[in-house]
Amino acid sequence: MNKIIVVAPHADDEIIGCGATIAKHIQQGDEVMVVIATNASIGAPELFSDIDVENTRGEAIQAHKSLGITKTLFLEFPAPALNAFPEYKISLELSNIFQSFCPTHLYLPHPGDIHQDHKAIYRAALVAARPQGNHKINNIYCYETLSETEWTPMQERPFIPNHFVDVTNVFYKKEEAMNCFKSQIKAFPHSRSLEAFEALAKFRGATIGVDRAEAFIVERQIRM
DSSP, rough: OOOEEEEEEEEEHHHHHHHHHHHHHHHOEEEEEEEEEEEEHOOOOOTOOOHHHHHHHEEEEEEEHTTTTOEEEEEEETTTOOGSOOHHHHHHHHHHHHHHHSSSEEEEEEEEESOOHHHHHHHHHHTTTOOOOOSSOOOEEOOTTTGGGGGOOSOOOOOOOOOEEEEETTHHHHHHHHHTOTTTOOOSSSSSSSSHHHHHHHHHHHHTTTSSSSEEEEHHHHHH
């Protein structure tokens, strides 16, 4: 059995980025933990209330239950202000989680995303996941998050995937999970819409000759 950790800067990033892959891991008997790293009511109380965060976290729990995720952790780092927050504090907390859970696979946001929170979580998580000590995370992948990844600035590394997962038979689970996020889903042609998620899955699938796929960039793979 593999042990999977998905680190999401904000609730719903984990489903947008790799919801169907999560469903496939669970279908194969793997154990999945999702870590939601931020609390927006702490970072920007003028924009996000405690009630807003409580509502979104409730939607996340519902989405995770629909996929079969049994472990969800909510951290309290200040979104959307991680660019002004000490990353070592994030790394220390993630390091404790990694050491306790001992994952075999780690999924992170793409570092080229336009959202500064995504960059900060990526960097902090990689520090926490350095292959030192008794436990090494052998597989680290970066996922794409529609409404962030497609707007990568020119000076950043674009999302060019080199790892694909055939999710044809479980993509409906991703759709079910995203439907739980009523506060986050937008109407098409917004990129954070169910139609856009399906279009991307079809495109990634067509790239490898299957009906639906999710795509990733390999950050690290260790073969022992």
